Amino acid sequence: MTSSKPGTVTSSEPPTVAAGRRAPARKGKGGRGNPYPYLFYVPAGIVYTVVFLVPTVMAFYFSMTRWTLFDSTFVGLENFTDFFAEQNLRIGFQNTLIYAVTTSALKVVLGMALGVVLTSRLKMRGLLRSVVFFPVLVSTVAVGITFSVLLKPDTGLVNKALALVGISGPDWLGDANTALLSVALVDVWKGVGLATVIYIAGMMSIPRDYYQAVAVDGGSSWHRFRYVTLPLSWPATNSVIILSFIGGLRSFDLIWTMTRGGPGFTSDVIASIIYKQYQAGFFGLSTAGNVILFVVVTALVVPLTRFLSAREVSA
Template sequence: MNTAENKMISKSYSHGLLIPGMLVYGIIFVLPTVVSFYFSLTRWDLLHVEFIGLDNFKTFLTQPSTRTAIPHTLVYAIITCVCKVILALAIAVILSNEKIKSRTYLKSLIYSSCILSTVAVGITFTQLMHPSKGLINQALRVLGLPTYKFLTDKNMALGSVMFVDVWRGLGTAMVIYLSGLGAISKDYYEAAAIDGATGWKQFTKITLPLLVPSINSVLTLSLIGGLKSYELLWTMTSGGPGYSTEILGTVIYKLFARSSYGLATAGNVLMFIIVCAIIFPLNSYISKKTVEL
C-alpha cells in the first residue's frame, strides 16, 4: 500500500516540474552567490584569477572611498526603517478609524508614491531640493526660515535622501499595517472598553501585541530594502558630495564600473554578511514575541 502510494506521488508530482525554475535560480542566483566568496579573495578581471587572501577586505575597509560605506549603509537602513515602522503605524492607526470619511482617498494617495519609479522620484526631488531655487527652499524663504543645501552639504545629503526614501516607502508599510489592523477582532476593544481601558491603554495592550506579525514584516522588509538600497542615492547624489553619501550599493557599482571586480565582490560579500547578521537574529527575536491568538 505504502509503496504504491509513494509510486503514485512520484509519478503525479514529478520532479521535472521543479527543474526549470531551480535551473534559472540556481545558475543566475545561487551559483554567483556561492562563488562570490571565492572571488572576493582574488584579484580578478573576469578571465584571470589571482588569489590574494583577505587583501580585498583590508582595502575595502581602509580606503577613504569605500571605508565609510558600511557605517553609512547601517545608518541609512536603520533610520529609514525606524521612521517607516513608526510613522506608517501612526498613519495606519488613524486611517483604520472608520469615522474618517476620506480614509480610502488618503490611503490611495499615500500609497501612490510607491508605484512610481525610484529614478523618477529621485529626479523630481533633486529639483525640489535645489540649493538656491528649489521649491523647498523657496517655501522656507517665504516663511522667513534659513535655507539649506539639502543635497550638496556633506552633513545633510544622506539625511535628505533618507527623507525621500521614507516618503516613497511609507505607503507599503501603511498598507501592511492596515490589513493587520483589519484582522484584529472588534470584540477585544469592546471587552476592554467595558473593563474601562481607553485610547492609549487599548493601543498598547491590544493593538500593539496583536500587530507584532505586521510590525515584523514591515521591519524586515524595510531593513533589507535599506541595506540593499542603491537607486535613490545613485539618482540623487551618486555618493557625493565627497564620499558623504557612499553606501555599499553605490561603492560596489563604482568598483564594478572601473573593473575592480575582486574588490567589488568583496563589497558584495560584506553586504551579504551584514544582511544575514542583522535579519536572522532579529527575526528569531521577534517571533518569540508573537502572541498566539
C-alpha cells in the same frame, strides 16, 4: 560557514509558512511516478542555480582575487583589508547601517501612525490610502530626480516653503551632514505606503471585542492604542521591520539617482561602492563589497528575524 547562517531562518520559519499537511506522497496509478513530480522544480531550479546560486558561491572566491572577468589572480584577503583600510570605503559601511536603521525606524513609526489614522472612521479613507500607497509603484529613478529638484538649495520648493515660515533650509543633498538623511527621508516617503498597508491589514484583523472590552472599562483612545492596537499589530511591525531593513541595507537606486554617493563619498553605501568599483574596473574589490554586504545582511537579518519571531510568540 556562510551558507549555514541563512539556514537558521528556515528553522525558525516552518511554523508560519511551511505548515503543509504531512500526508505521505501517494503513488500515481500503477505506482508509476509521483503525482507531484520533482521535475516541476527543474525550470525554476535551473534559472535560480545558474543566475543566482552559482554567482553567490563564486563571489567568495572572486572576492579574493584581482579579476578582469577573463582571468583572476588570487590575492587572499587583500580586497577586504583595502575595503576597510580606505576611509572612503569604510564610510559606506557605516552609512549602510545608518540608512537601514533610519529608514526602517521611520517606516515603522509613520506606517503605524498612518495605519491607525487610515483604519479610523475617516470619510476620505479610501482616497487617502491610495494617495499614500501610490509612490510605492512609481519608479525609484523618477522619484529620485523629482526630489533632487525639489530639494535644490535656492530654487527648490522645499526651501522656498521653509523660507515662507522664516527658516532658511540647508543644501539638502549638497551638504555632507544632510545628504544621506535627505535621501533616507525620500526613501521613507516612497516606501511608507507599503508599511501602511501592511499595518492596515494587521489592524483590520484585530477582533472588535478587544476594543469593546476597553470601552467597557472606560478606556480612552490612548488606552485602545496602547493595550490593543500596539501589541496586536506586532506581526505587522515584525514584517515591516524585516522588509525595510533588508531593503535599506541593499538600497542603491535612490542614493545613486539623488547624490551618486556625494558630496565626495559622504553618502556612499556598500551598494553604491560596489557599483563604483565595478565601473572603475576593480571587479575583485567590487565583489568583496558584495561579500561584505552578504555578510552584513545575513549577520543582522537572521538574528533579527529570530528575535522578532520570539517576541511575537510571547506577545
